Amino acid sequence: MIRRAAFLLLALSLSALPVAAFAQSKNPVFENVDYEVLDNPGTFDKVGKGEIEVAEVFAYTCHHCHDLAPKLEAWRAKLPKNVKVRYLPAGYDLDDTFSRGFFASQQIGALGKTHAATFRALHDERVLPRNPSDAELTAYYATLGVDAKKFAAALTGPKVAQRMKAAREFSLRIGLEGTPTLIVDGKYRVLGRSLDDQLRIAGALIANPPR
Template sequence: MIRRHLLPLLLVQLMLLPLAACAQQPAAGPVEGRDYVVIPDGQRWSTADDRIEVAEVFAYTCHHCADFEPTLAAWKRKQPADVRVDYVPAAFRPTDNYARAAFAFGQMGVLDKLHGPLFHAIHDAQTVPISNASVDELATFVRDEGVDADKFKAAMASPQVDAMMQRARDFAIASGLRGTPTLVVDGKYRVQATSHEQALQIAGQLVAMERAARSKP
């Protein structure tokens, strides 16, 4: 009787062995053309340091970007010291006040402080218009967040922000931007994904790929 009971159990265990072996295999790397596109003559967004760069091209008015923001922010906090995550507004018009606001935040050193709250103000609280926000409306938001509104307005109108707007436009065009949000890894790879989670998984794989390439003699 014992043997008759053991035989079916043994057969089930043998059938499960191939599945267990597959589960132990490392996940396949990203596939060019499906998971990412190689950017011809791609250039990094920032030359501030030599860390591996993950640049998110975003728009404050984009609800997909608003949905992505907390997930990306959490992912950013978990990155090792050799990875830098940058927020790059899609700045196709020099008069885009939302993009100019992002660069003004950067100039003032408050981008991390105000980035998430501005998404919230536009998409949830609706205290900032989702289109055609004026400088004064954005300055009111800034003031309510405890930041000097006059300095913010001056930064928005500065030549430095003018230059960043042009750089952001050039970066988006060179990257072959098709929509927001889009992740670009080290200026070389544009991530293609069907979900925010998949985009971050692919970005992580590309970061590992770039790290391995850099470590080669």
């Protein structure tokens, strides 16, 4: 009886191994399937010790970026404090009004008023042209309560020009192929089959970085 009980216990233990292994890899991610390792790693902005940057490279004119925006905000709200989500216009065109408008808004502390509103204005309300002039974007942001003089000054200022150059260099370094693109910890480009899948993969890379 003792031998039989020991055998049954061993059998049960072995049968439980696949289940346990599956539980430990509930949301597995695989290189070249779910993510790619960057040839030239590096974060967009400086990160502190123990911090992880998640950079979303986007374009306001991109419909998929418009769809991802609310999902990303909800996902961001649940992340640990050491994870820093940073929005980053693709920046290929150094004169792009929308990209410069993003950095100008960020510089004067108005991004909370302009970021989501710009997506809505383009894709839902359609009150902004796809290639606005500086004056058109300034006038629209003024309707959101943004100080027009401060915004206009920042839009053509040296700090925004520097950020645009940095954004362009980052996009080139990661081999940007389209938007939206998520870069985790300056090392991993998220792939994914849907917007939700991209967030799942990014979460898994944050929780269990590949070694």
